[in-house]
Amino acid sequence: MVPSDFKALIQRFYHLQSERVETYQLFDEGHEAYLRTGPHYDFDHYKQLVHEITQAFCGISKEMLEIKEKLHHQFDRPALSEHIEKLQSKEKHKLELTARLELARRRAQDHPGGRALSGNIQEIKHEIIKNKEALSEVLQDFKYDSEEFD
Template identity: 80%
Template sequence: MVPSDFKTLIQRFYHLQSERVETYRLFEEGHEAYLRTGPHYDFDHYKQLVHEITQAFNGISKEVLEIKEKLHLDLDRPDLCEHMDKLQSKEKEKLELTAKLQLAKQCAQDHPEDEEVEERIQEIKHKIIKNKEALSEIMQDFKYDSEDCD
């Protein structure tokens, strides 16, 4: 059940964002553990991790969308909803980039002679940095606009 007063909604939104950060950390740690099982990878264990991470992200996204709906319908804050839309889009992009990076890291481990893989890893890492900068900027805008009402 999503709370309906403004301050509680905003606090819940920030909590969900920190849950996202923690979920990424667990995902990265799990992938590193998976890579250590190579060359005969423990894919079943990794597949379970991906399933759990996906469920966590879906739950977070669902609740963020519920908060967005309350901000839009009940509290008439289209400005904050717009930030949340941008954020959701960038979070989706970050997850896609993270998955690409994980595949590239496994490829690099399996084919250490392939120099192009290392270039691809650096390229993806650079895109992730840009993505995180954009996320940070969106969160700053959200914080600024949400404090407007305190």
């Protein structure tokens, strides 16, 4: 494989990661819109959004795993492959946390004044921040290792 193929693969990785960030933004905006429809929530519209977001995340993950395999087998870059493995795991956890946060926010909206609910929201937000920090570290390691041979 020629170096330009490697660079194109790395660029595609970063493009997919950007798409993932944009998808999270759409998800957050959609959830905000959903909460504004309360107390008689427009669940059908929100369910469609969740379906579309899920498809987007699945497509991104599938392509990330293909890049991971190419980096490992075609370019003999197991360290980069491992970074993608870690990234995928952290992204999965971030999505789980995001879903938990959305449920907690809905419960808090439905039961205003509940201290336990607002405490739960803060706890989940803190976990998301820690997760984002860990994601940043993995991306920094990936960047360092991908530029190592330039």
